[in-house]
Amino acid sequence: MLRDHKERQDICHSWQPQFIKDNFLLIGYHALRGVVTSGKGITVCIVGQPAADFKPSFHLWQFRTQFIAAEFAAPYLLEMGIGSRQIPSLMQAIANYDAQQEIILAMNIDQQIEIYCLQNLKISPSECYKQVCDRWDEFMPHGFPPESSHRFIRI
Template sequence: MQLPIEVWQGCSGYWQSAFIRENLLPLGHVAWQGYRAQGRGLVACDVKTAKAASVNWSNDMVTYQARYIPAAEVPDYFKVQSLKADYVDRLMDAVQTYRPEGELLIAIAHGGSVEINWLRNLTISPPDCYRQVCNRWDEFTLDPRSGRRCNNND
């Protein structure tokens, strides 16, 4: 018998996959919007929840801030995260070779550590995430004053 993802991730302390699964549309939106405006880069996600490993992903709201880091700023971002230079070099290779139209690079920071994920073979591409969030903007924002974060030509 295989345990539900919420149970085994909670027990092992590994929660990042569930976080990505639950937030893929807005993360893909940030990735595609950032790529179109600034070229290659990655999505940096700062998770604010105190105990992310014990979240009930079906019910609990996880507070996070996502932003796009263009390639030129990626080394500085990882320097602040205290990543070793050889890791940064390998990550820069990934930034230069990933396929933005079908893949997603994401750094998830929480509790003083950072995990990098290179998502491939996505069931929904970053451009599709962008379009879905744009078309359903009211579902993704709690502030009615925020306006649309999408180009009207999309």
């Protein structure tokens, strides 16, 4: 069992950078949308379990993205297994990050969560939002219908 956990842990630690790279525009889109509608918070990607033959550079990711406003972040993080001693520093990071230039990202796979502060971004969350809106069908082919006002917000 420990070996399986170790192999699973190795997979988990190797896929995040590729996942973030492959899905950065959507992550930035949801981060900005969340900040504009709810204030600062944490962008969460709930990722489907990779298959046994998983190869990060060729994987099509199954995931959901949600934004947790700062006021709800501590209970969410506790529920996901983050230790209560870590919560104050995470809440401070959420309160102090620059939402126009940084993203607080939680990656959740199989109820295991890792938190990242994405900084020094080449593409700002505002630009991610703009690019996703401009290319909506590429990102959300089965999402909201084109006439939906739910997909666009003023930035």
